[in-house]
Amino acid sequence: MTSLELRQETSRRSRAWKNRLFKAAMLFSMLVAFGTLAVLLVDIVLTGWPELDRQLLSGPPSTVAEEAGARPAILATLYLGVLVLLLSVPIGILTAVYLEEYANRERWWNRLIEVNIQNLAAVPSIVYGILGLAFIVRGIGLGRVVLAGALILTLVVLPTVVVASREAIRAVPDSIRQGAFALGATKWQVVWRQVLPAAIPGMATGSILALSRAVGETAPLIMVGAVVYVAFDPTVLGAYTALPVQIYNWTKQPDPTFQTLAAAGAIVLLVIVLTMNAMAIFIRNRYRKRW
């Protein structure tokens, strides 16, 4: 070969090597990530399987492990979920609509909000817990009730809902708005009849994902008094405990059956969260638009 061909041959070989190396690195990272997750999941399922029964789902808690169930916790978790949904979604969507459609980007206060929305999403949830304890539980005197927990969780997930809704609204092509304006629609009509309907899939996905996060939050709930032992079914303005908290408490018990129960509870929680995520993915795929 000529020296040119030789150089090209060498470079080709070294490029091929780099290619393979890169692929190997990616594969390895993926294995580490998913492998760890898989191991955890398998461990939980194997541990909790024996105690996964109707008793767990429908019975009240008890100091006796064999009779313990998580019904109040599960119910409370569901109540919290619904309340968070009802509170965070409207507020989050309207905020997003204001920021995207109405706010004048030039004004300093809008730019301030713009920058800080992302920051709010990154604040550790326990901080919200502390704030909630000070202002909601004690400040306005709501007490350690489901509603208070819901309010705190709403604050935790609200930034996420706002960001997801904003993305969904931004994804609506401007040509749609122009077309609607050109027909003589007012700003409100454009938003209500074109932008929002087109953004709903994205907003729904974002909301459900935020919700599934809320359902799994433990720290802030502990702070605002999801009480350790609640044997009765919760009400909105009554004392309560949530499933993650219940699981946490069971792990603190010495009796090994409680450990198994905790694992079983974790499986239930996982199922709830995974179901919600699956719904979000389903909605997203179902309504995926071709622009």
Added chain:
Amino acid sequence: MVRELTQMETPQIDSTRIAEAARGALERGEIERREKVFSVAGLGVSYNGKSALEGVDLDVFRNTVTAFIGPSGCGKSTFIRCFNRMNDLIPGAKVHGTVLYHGADLYAREVDPVEIRRRIGMVFQKPNPFPKSIYDNIAFGPRVLGMRGDMDQRVEGALRQAALWDEVKGRLKDGALGLSGGQQQRLCIARALAVEPDVILMDEPASALDPISTTRIEDLMHELKKRYTIVIVTHNMQQAARVADMTAFFSVLVAEDGSARRGVLVEYDTTTKIFTTPADKRTEDYVTGRFG
């Protein structure tokens, strides 16, 4: 005897369309006798202080197709958006000068841009059907404007006028995004027609379409101008030659130091004049393709 040479009848032409064409394209005098739908004087547009267009004087006449041609950056799209106040939606855009619509100031304080846009419709360069059914696309305008009457009839009427009815009549509930590009653009035209406008503005309506769809849209314009007044922006001057009665040529004026570029109206006359004996050398250079 054969004295009747001069009195002999000429053979009759039976088709009205041939008769129209035989008269030749509309003469300027004939056009100028029509009502002025728009009367523009001293119009200028600036974006955030930078002038994009200056000193435009122009009249648009009823039931004609008026075309704006010119190189990119000459402000023709900016200009057409002045007619339905779409420039209002662009922050930092300022319009000065006057635009009279049927004699009334379009930019007067008490004028509602929303009402304007019902009378002066717009079709955009890239077809932009809403992500809804064909029926709901057409019905959107009448619904938001609170127009009463049989919606089915309105939808059918609009689709017929846009020469789309036969192709979609069996699938009005299907999504509009499933139509081809040319069909989508005709849908957008039908959508604009559904609100019973007076004027239809078209910003490069066929530039995103294949040649056959383009020809259909051009044929459509010939039909539509009988009922509406049409203004189109096109970068394809042959298209302007084919469809327009009046043509306005815009060009770009560059500041001495090359920093500022703004659009100006160079010549406005009948299409025949612009394409056979243009008065301004810049126009001649542009239409002959020698523009450098």
Added chain:
Amino acid sequence: MRIELQAELDALEAGFQETGEIVLRSIRGVVDALRTQDVELCDEVIAFDDEVDERYMGLERQVEMVLARQTPVATDLRLVLAVLHSALHLERVGDQCVTIAKLTKLSSHLGTRQAVVEGLVDMGERCAEMVKLSLDAFARRDLESARSLHPLDELVDRANRQVFQEVLGYVHDAEALEWGMRQITVARCFERIGDNAVDIGEQTAFIVTGELTEFTDASH
């Protein structure tokens, strides 16, 4: 599709055929004037030529406009070019009629000679037939008919030569000679009308085949 283009082409062709009709009337008028030595009719034919010229210029303007506005191609373009050329031929036929009319007027006081007059009328009628045929062939885009104009033109040329021969015989009669020489020019005009008809036939062939050919070579 391209409704406007089609309408403009149709209008252009209709205008051309109309002009053809009018020119035919001129030919027939002048042949009648020749047969009956009607001086007033000659004046009418001469005056009528203004209309022919006006129509010709109208057609030219229409062609310019169609080319500028519609940019026709292929068959459409050939049609437009053929109309342009054929219109010019028609205009020339009109001019020939005027010349014949003027000559007839000029020589009317010299009396007529039957043989020559009959020959000229015959030529004139044949020419009218040829022009009519060329217009029909154009309208129908009929290549065969267009080609058949050539042999017809041969007959007209023969008649022209016959007139010439006849007039040569008048050498001993001064008045007859003067008259005869004028009639030679008239015959020449008719012969040119025939040539113009053939040219229109060639334009028809151009539209159909895309090729511009003479039906006959120049040595004829």
